[in-house]
Amino acid sequence: MKNNGSVETGCLHCNVRLSSVFNVLDQEQTQELCAHKSCAVYKKGQYVFTENGLPNGLFCINSGKIKLTTTGYDGKEQILRLVKSGDILGYRALLSNERYHCSAVTLEDASICIIDKKYFFDALAASPKLMFEVVKKMSHDLKTAEDHIVSLSQKNVRERMAEALLFLKATYGFEEDNQTLNVSLSREEIADYVGTSTESCIRLLSEFNTDKLIQLKGKKISILNLQKLIQTANIEN
Amino acid sequence: MKNNGSVETGCLHCNVRLSSVFNVLDQEQTQELCAHKSCAVYKKGQYVFTENGLPNGLFCINSGKIKLTTTGYDGKEQILRLVKSGDILGYRALLSNERYHCSAVTLEDASICIIDKKYFFDALAASPKLMFEVVKKMSHDLKTAEDHIVSLSQKNVRERMAEALLFLKATYGFEEDNQTLNVSLSREEIADYVGTSTESCIRLLSEFNTDKLIQLKGKKISILNLQKLIQTANIEN
DNA sequence: CTTTTTTTATGATTTTAATCATGTTTCTGC
DNA sequence: GCAGAAACATGATTAAAATCATAAAAAAAG
Numbered sequence: 177m178k179n180n181g182s183v184e185t186g187c188l189h190c191n192v193r194l195s196s197v198f199n200v201l202d203q204e205q206t207q208e209l210c211a212h213k214s215c216a217v218y219k220k221g222q223y224v225f226t227e228n229g230l231p232n233g234l235f236c237i238n239s240g241k242i243k244l245t246t247t248g249y250d251g252k253e254q255i256l257r258l259v260k261s262g263d264i265l266g267y268r269a270l271l272s273n274e275r276y277h278c279s280a281v282t283l284e285d286a287s288i289c290i291i292d293k294k295y296f297f298d299a300l301a302a303s304p305k306l307m308f309e310v311v312k313k314m315s316h317d318l319k320t321a322e323d324h325i326v327s328l329s330q331k332n333v334r335e336r337m338a339e340a341l342l343f344l345k346a347t348y349g350f351e352e353d354n355q356t357l358n359v360s361l362s363r364e365e366i367a368d369y370v371g372t373s374t375e376s377c378i379r380l381l382s383e384f385n386t387d388k389l390i391q392l393k394g395k396k397i398s399i400l401n402l403q404k405l406i407q408t409a410n411i412e413n
Numbered sequence: 414m415k416n417n418g419s420v421e422t423g424c425l426h427c428n429v430r431l432s433s434v435f436n437v438l439d440q441e442q443t444q445e446l447c448a449h450k451s452c453a454v455y456k457k458g459q460y461v462f463t464e465n466g467l468p469n470g471l472f473c474i475n476s477g478k479i480k481l482t483t484t485g486y487d488g489k490e491q492i493l494r495l496v497k498s499g500d501i502l503g504y505r506a507l508l509s510n511e512r513y514h515c516s517a518v519t520l521e522d523a524s525i526c527i528i529d530k531k532y533f534f535d536a537l538a539a540s541p542k543l544m545f546e547v548v549k550k551m552s553h554d555l556k557t558a559e560d561h562i563v564s565l566s567q568k569n570v571r572e573r574m575a576e577a578l579l580f581l582k583a584t585y586g587f588e589e590d591n592q593t594l595n596v597s598l599s600r601e602e603i604a605d606y607v608g609t610s611t612e613s614c615i616r617l618l619s620e621f622n623t624d625k626l627i628q629l630k631g632k633k634i635s636i637l638n639l640q641k642l643i644q645t646a647n648i649e650n
Numbered sequence: 651c652t653t654t655t656t657t658t659a660t661g662a663t664t665t666t667a668a669t670c671a672t673g674t675t676t677c678t679g680c
Numbered sequence: 681g682c683a684g685a686a687a688c689a690t691g692a693t694t695a696a697a698a699t700c701a702t703a704a705a706a707a708a709a710g
Binding site for chain 4: 372373376
Binding site: 246248249250252254256268271272274277278300301304307308310311312314315316317318319321322323324325326328329330331371410411 | 483485486487489491493505508509511514515537538541544545547548549551552553554555556558559560561562563565566567568608647648
């Protein structure tokens with residue numbers, strides 16, 4: 177899959193080097209890497225890469241939110257991960273030299289760099305620190321995935337729905353009002369993360385709304401009663 | 414959590430260096446590592462490490478099968494991964510410098526080495542090749558976990574049960590008869606992997622048995638009709 | 651600024667799988 | 681070899697959530 181975004185010369189507002197895994201690089205290493213990256217702007221809903229495509233670089237999110245989804249045999253989508261500004265994207269297939277097993281779609285307009293495969297591997301080999309950062313990222317994603325497995329396996333839809341809202345809060349945080357989730361997902365997308373039907377998702381959100389756990393305004397979800405939401409999610413902390 | 418196994422001096426039949434991630438090391442590196450490992454024998458059902466424990470080394474399975482499980486809030490177990498001879502164990506928490514988030518329990522008598530944390534990290538820093546091998550292992554486990562998420566999210570219990578049997582085949586293979594799964598799990602353990610109740614697990618296995626997809630003899634499961642099992646699992650290959 | 655399409659919403663029905671209940675078989679310790 | 685415990689088995693009932701159906705609201709397209 178080719179880079180779908182429109183190229184943005186100069187890459188002035190690229191802040192990848194400041195945040196995320198690349199903060200362990202020194203100035204020289206950073207410049208070397210920057211020399212072999214290109215930045216692009218993606219509109220909401222665009223694919224950054226698609227299932228079965230071959231990776232030819234590492235994506236770094238400058239701005240924007242991205243969902244990693246895979247398609248089940250019957251066409252139903254599953255949201256596997258949610259990615260945000262400062263995160264790296266597409267590292268798994270790249271590192272294990274495989275095809276992408278999921279697609280990356282922007283949830284809003286995004287600015288994304290791609291670092292050339294060869295230079296990224298060189299940088300990894302040259303900097304064990306960088307390698308450890310990437311490993312930590314993967315380790316975190318593995319833990320998150322396994323937590324999700326336990327949740328899907330042992331919790332009912334209501335608990336998972338509450339958990340999903342807490343996950344969105346943990347991932348993207350709140351807007352300035354300190355209670356509205358800083359991400360807009362359709363009910364179907366939320367269902368695709370929770371592992372339920374769209375109808376059940378809508379029903380439960382309405383119910384949480386009625387019970388004053390959350391407040392719904394279109395796609396915007398505000399968390400009104402965090403404590404009760406945690407209780408509903410049945411989380412042990 | 415301390416090493417629960419009884420120490421086995423000499424570690425004569427240690428074959429870790431031959432298989433798995435360590436095959437990329439040269440003789441000198443292997444010897445350095447071997448000098449800082451200790452081997453132990455575990456009886457069936459023993460814990461190798463437990464949830465919330467602090468890792469102080471990397472486990473390598475010489476022989477035996479191990480399950481990685483975590484406990485849900487209501488005490489229900491979830492089997493997250495299955496580990497076999499030649500595999501490394503406990504790498505995630507070690508690499509990300511965290512506590513174990515799951516426990517490792519032997520499914521049969523096992524012989525396991527532990528490589529001292531410090532020396533393992535030194536070896537990783539010294540050998541990018543080794544690091545890449547570990548990264549590939551983690552990448553594989555992440556992919557497996559995400560496949561499991563899709564399965565739990567989108568498939569019904571019958572499909573997941575068939576899939577689990579195929580997973581067991583892929584992981585542990587067959588016995589000499591070329592059809593009996595080379596691992597013995599209780600119905601409850603299978604249920605803890607599939608994400609269902611023990612009763613449903615028993616019922617479905619009986620049904621597969623009646624339908625001649627499999628043959629049950631105590632804990633031994635033989636796959637009689639692989640093609641139909643694949644169909645039942647609804648797998649797209 | 652309408653028309654069409656998509657998304658959200660909610661009720662009714664059906665399906666799935668959990669739970670409850672009970673009995674049998676197999677394993678384990680003495 | 682026997683007693684007790686654990687694991688396996690199976691039927692009946694209940695609960696959960698999917699599906700089906702329809703409609704309102706919102707968004708997108710013309």
